[in-house]
Amino acid sequence: MVQEVVLGIDIGGSLTKIGLVTQAGTIVTKTVFKTEAQKPFPDFMKKLKLEVDNLISNSGPDIKILSVGVGAPNANPYTGQIENPPNLKWGPATPISKSIEQAFEFHVSLANDANAAALGEMLYGAAKGMKNFVTLTLGTGLGSGLIVDGKLVIGQHGVAGELGHVNVDPYGRKCNCGLHGCLETYASVTGIKRTVFELISNMREDSPLRSLSFEELTGTAISDAALSGDVIALRAFERTGEILGSKMADTVAHLDPEAFILSGGLSKAGEILLNPVKTSMENHLFNAYKGKISVLLSKATSADAVLGPAALAWTALERTTVI
């Protein structure tokens, strides 16, 4: 029997993940390769073509690919381009949709990687069955995806859902984007590292974190220290949770969602992060929302990264066939 799948492609700054995914969200086969974003874009396309062809030929004769979904940083669904990405050295505008369409002769659906991840959570993940929720990916930066009434919010210019850049403090930390005090300078792996360094500079307590340089310090090291009761690490999670929770309350005042789904490196800390986030959000919520908004951890691992782009492709197929 022929198995219908879509090809999910998740392009990251360091790794690109590809996989064939059924409508139910089963990853039939997948692989990972280095993006090598410092090389020219045509080199990436050659490599992608090779890897996808290998993936298809290894997946057996009974696989039928219906469509392709692509998630990439700074991808714009309206233009089909990756625009001004900070971590990919392919220039200001890469025609990713057209290039992949020409290489594989499938229809390509494109979304910002964090937006695609939100669709993945809705179809296959922690937000299954929800119609109003927000995903926050707490990695190197803070990515987000907004789902309103069962649909991804894309916005007028294709750039909705940049919650990493809502403002915490106009005189606060310098952000990569040029602004000061953006949420991702506090609530991300990089953000909590900055908080740990600020705390080390202000506090007197001993901590294993004092032996690490900024480059050596990782989110895992901070989580591990917090789990073993390290005061600085615990304080860092409290501050991060306080700031993130207060800004989530602002997001609630916009969208009145059912839940937030947290993913990414920082979310691996679990309750250590969740508890201060929930407390702070609840304290900052307008009365009408109090006690009504869930904060959940994503169940997705980095190996599931193709599910977001696959969900995007399946959603596009549904729209064109079921009217």
Place this chain on the structure above:
Amino acid sequence: MVQEVVLGIDIGGSLTKIGLVTQAGTIVTKTVFKTEAQKPFPDFMKKLKLEVDNLISNSGPDIKILSVGVGAPNANPYTGQIENPPNLKWGPATPISKSIEQAFEFHVSLANDANAAALGEMLYGAAKGMKNFVTLTLGTGLGSGLIVDGKLVIGQHGVAGELGHVNVDPYGRKCNCGLHGCLETYASVTGIKRTVFELISNMREDSPLRSLSFEELTGTAISDAALSGDVIALRAFERTGEILGSKMADTVAHLDPEAFILSGGLSKAGEILLNPVKTSMENHLFNAYKGKISVLLSKATSADAVLGPAALAWTALERTTVI
């Protein structure tokens, strides 16, 4: 020829406005009466019935009412109730939709007044033809309505779009809602009055505003003073615009809208408000949005208040007839 209309009902804390409105947005006939919100709800319903019956009998035999749209403070479209309104003394939950349906035997569509106003702007006002925009009503408080992809954002619990309660400063001004530093304590007629009093307390300059008590002070008095070059009034508009603009930048990072539409008493100040709002928003915008978001003044007057509820009714009719 029979003219098809909907009945728009805008229930306010002091006045209730009703009108018969065509699909093109022409108000065929309208009237206003005192809500008298301190009296029991059945008294209001009696008065509403009388006023609507008068309106209909005075509008001639060729009018055909298709549906009713109701806008009211704290109205929840899912429950059909007005819930915990600060300015209506009808108790914690008033079954407004059911009561009006029983009184007039028409289908009733209900929305929060500020949300209904956003639909009015989309169908008949400054946002005509737009699919992604945000309305901000700067009156006694700050009301808002979010339109995403041509639809009103209602949220999971029917309470989306409470931008009056996003946080400016967690240690800031006490808000009616119990929180501190909510946007509406700065960016509203009441907010700018508070700012004028803060400035009077800090500054030494002469000002006609120094002769007014807080109760005497009005938004118009502040606008008039600003127009004649009063330093305190001008500073108050600058601060208000700075705060409002920075929070609008956060809203952009959520929704990537085409425009904001400002209405309500404070917006009557025109450029004096618009200029600092636009400058501040632009300064706080993430790169991807810079130069792309318009800030417009609503053309609606308080006499047009029935257009929002009417737009709600027409939108509901379209959904049920055109599928």
